Amino acid sequence: xxxxxxxxxxxxxxxxxxxIAIVGCxxxxxxxxxxxxxxxxxxxxxxxxxxxxxxATTLAALYHVxxxxxxxxxxxxxxxxxxxxxxxxxxxxxxRELLNTGISVLVEKPMAFNIAEGQHLLAATKxxxxxxxxxxxxxxxxxxxxxxxxxxxxxxxxxxxxxxxDGYPFDWKSAASEFRLDKIGGGGVLLDLGSHxxxxxxxxxxxxxxxxxxxxxxxxxxxxxFAQLQTPLGVRGTVELSWxxxxxxxxxxxxxxxxxxxxxxxxxxxxxxSGSMLRGTVAPEGSNQLVQTFDTxxxxxxxxxxxxxxxxxxxSVLATGGDAAIVLELVEACRSQGKIWQPPWSSTEREKLSx
Amino acid sequence: xxxxxxxxxxxxxxxxxGTRLVEFLALAYRAxxxxxxxxxxxxxxxxxxPVEILLGDVRDxxxxxxxxxxxxxxxxxxxxIDATKPHASSTFLGxxxxxxxxxxxxVQRFVHISSAAVYGSPGEVEVNExxxxxxxxxxxVYGAAKIxxxxxxxxxxxxxxxxTIIQPTIIYGPYSAEWSTHPLQVLKTNDYVLPKGGVLSPVxxxxxxxxxxxxxxxxxxxxxxxxxxxxxxxEWSYFYQAYTRMGTIGxxxxxxxxxxxxxxxQRKAKSNFAALARLVVQQPxxxxxxxxNSVLVWSYNLAKRCLSAEHLSQLRAGHLRGASAPTxxxxxxxxxxxxxxxxxxxxxxxxxxxxSIEKAKRELGYQAQIDLKMGMELTAEWARWSRLI
Numbered sequence: 001x002x003x004x005x006x007x008x009x010x011x012x013x014x015x016x017x018x019x020i021a022i023v024g025c026x027x028x029x030x031x032x033x034x035x036x037x038x039x040x041x042x043x044x045x046x047x048x049x050x051x052x053x054x055x056a057t058t059l060a061a062l063y064h065v066x067x068x069x070x071x072x073x074x075x076x077x078x079x080x081x082x083x084x085x086x087x088x089x090x091x092x093x094x095x096r097e098l099l100n101t102g103i104s105v106l107v108e109k110p111m112a113f114n115i116a117e118g119q120h121l122l123a124a125t126k127x128x129x130x131x132x133x134x135x136x137x138x139x140x141x142x143x144x145x146x147x148x149x150x151x152x153x154x155x156x157x158x159x160x161x162x163x164x165x166d167g168y169p170f171d172w173k174s175a176a177s178e179f180r181l182d183k184i185g186g187g188g189v190l191l192d193l194g195s196h197x198x199x200x201x202x203x204x205x206x207x208x209x210x211x212x213x214x215x216x217x218x219x220x221x222x223x224x225x226f227a228q229l230q231t232p233l234g235v236r237g238t239v240e241l242s243w244x245x246x247x248x249x250x251x252x253x254x255x256x257x258x259x260x261x262x263x264x265x266x267x268x269x270x271x272x273x274s275g276s277m278l279r280g281t282v283a284p285e286g287s288n289q290l291v292q293t294f295d296t297x298x299x300x301x302x303x304x305x306x307x308x309x310x311x312x313x314x315x316s317v318l319a320t321g322g323d324a325a326i327v328l329e330l331v332e333a334c335r336s337q338g339k340i341w342q343p344p345w346s347s348t349e350r351e352k353l354s355x
Numbered sequence: 356x357x358x359x360x361x362x363x364x365x366x367x368x369x370x371x372x373g374t375r376l377v378e379f380l381a382l383a384y385r386a387x388x389x390x391x392x393x394x395x396x397x398x399x400x401x402x403x404x405p406v407e408i409l410l411g412d413v414r415d416x417x418x419x420x421x422x423x424x425x426x427x428x429x430x431x432x433x434x435x436i437d438a439t440k441p442h443a444s445s446t447f448l449g450x451x452x453x454x455x456x457x458x459x460x461x462v463q464r465f466v467h468i469s470s471a472a473v474y475g476s477p478g479e480v481e482v483n484e485x486x487x488x489x490x491x492x493x494x495x496v497y498g499a500a501k502i503x504x505x506x507x508x509x510x511x512x513x514x515x516x517x518x519t520i521i522q523p524t525i526i527y528g529p530y531s532a533e534w535s536t537h538p539l540q541v542l543k544t545n546d547y548v549l550p551k552g553g554v555l556s557p558v559x560x561x562x563x564x565x566x567x568x569x570x571x572x573x574x575x576x577x578x579x580x581x582x583x584x585x586x587x588x589x590e591w592s593y594f595y596q597a598y599t600r601m602g603t604i605g606x607x608x609x610x611x612x613x614x615x616x617x618x619x620x621q622r623k624a625k626s627n628f629a630a631l632a633r634l635v636v637q638q639p640x641x642x643x644x645x646x647x648n649s650v651l652v653w654s655y656n657l658a659k660r661c662l663s664a665e666h667l668s669q670l671r672a673g674h675l676r677g678a679s680a681p682t683x684x685x686x687x688x689x690x691x692x693x694x695x696x697x698x699x700x701x702x703x704x705x706x707x708x709x710x711s712i713e714k715a716k717r718e719l720g721y722q723a724q725i726d727l728k729m730g731m732e733l734t735a736e737w738a739r740w741s742r743l744i
Contacts, residue, residue, distance in 0.1 A: 188402070221402050222403065244399060244741075343736070345737045348383035
């Protein structure tokens, strides 16, 4: 473990931009974090870090980032905070080391590969003045926030059930050739896509428990998963995830006096109340933007992160390490309690019998 | 040769046939499989399986050398056609590289997945493995590449490569982009026009997998090629009607060549007219000139009649100009249009040739076990789950 370094926290009254590093220069950084950073003058990207230095250098030139490094330890003492966007299995280790040196971290989801890693990471925050936040960007969707507010204000009465579907044929063009969807790399659909979805549902309802689950891992990772969940108030609902097929990609919440629906790929949310339809959003004040893209969600996330690490406000939307630890527990519960589902067209029993 | 004891390299492992093959090898035979793929992002179905997924292109000699390390069986499923550079394609160059490397490494078995398309369209006959190899039509890039691939493999067999060639006919089943997803996507909303009289011998994907495993296991298969199909030949319209029975809106119906040509002409005329109408509506100068030109006046009035008010106003406003201008009729009328196969596909659908699987039955002990009814039932279950229907 590297020697603990003294770190001066950013003054809450300082107007100097927060100096940050971005560790990992994969697709999510190129497509979202770096473009988003240009819309947040309160922060200044000082370092790009990637094991493939050429990749970091190329992006640094595009975004006028003054420093690049191949080893994340080079940023210690030179920045106030860091965005960690590494392959899933590396996120926790790097985040922990940086937190130990006083650098606040916004780590891409999932913050860790399993519960144990997550707990180690949380433990690091207890001994550090630095903060740990997690990139559950979907929370910043206006429609997602509308649903949260609608539920708090009992817009549709008592909640009777929910159904969430998220799925599309996976075709992520990873910039890193070593990125893998496997047990030791990227994990399965529950850890990757499911982290976002389960966090979103918990953002609305609070901690969930798994009633039953199905997944299709046959000795590696799951590509399709289904879970029946229960909220703290005893409401049951379902979450279906797929990397193979295009699903509804929406959440439907049923209540005694109406129904709420949100499609996170095309905000805002819609409320159906006793025969009338109401389209709702919680766009920032002054914004007349109803249709939101992922790009703007990343901008909003960075803005709140800067406010939080400057100590000017507590996280209201931004996920904390504690939130992410609960998500990890839910993912593991879905896996461990889940039964293996093998569809009839995927059976190999016919062949064995016919030999 | 026992699959359980072998290290097996499968190229093109994330394709329709390759994935199902890997699934069987890993789960039914507990084989040690190395799945070679060109694109990790499109290999999610493999991620469920206890196999080694290796990134590499079959046209990259060094990648193939690495992929072959420790493998005693190679099943070469990779196929890809580039009409602009046919000699650089996976089917052509990739087969040459993989087969040569397998020969140098002295693998115990090399199974090359070719196609029954290598026999061309010999007419109303029952094709068997003794038929000469030829293209189906003049610009049959796919057939030409598959023939070349077989020739490479045969040359290396003469030099000692323990090679077998498998020639499937039309493979359908879950995840088949060409013969299950495509017809379902079309028939979901549109009719499908097919020729009268053309036949096919469809084979369910699991039966092809069975033939491949038999070929890899049986030493007597070395040096041979095998047509792999179901036992029956049926008309294309009958095959596509099986999809319509899954609950599609569109119907499959057969027409004569003359009717097909008339429909193609009609479609071209409509698309030419639509282009002219767009020009007249969008360009003020042409509209002005229309006042003095009866043909343009006629075109403009026709355009007004044929295009929806909303579409016409969008065109006038210039919203659909340039690259974003529509190249087909508005969606509401497009939905009712029947799908007309292009000339190459029409030729394929017209072929009256049937295929004999006697050699595979006799020498490999192959027997198609999934008939059309069962194959379509499984495909329908998958299609419903995939929300294609």
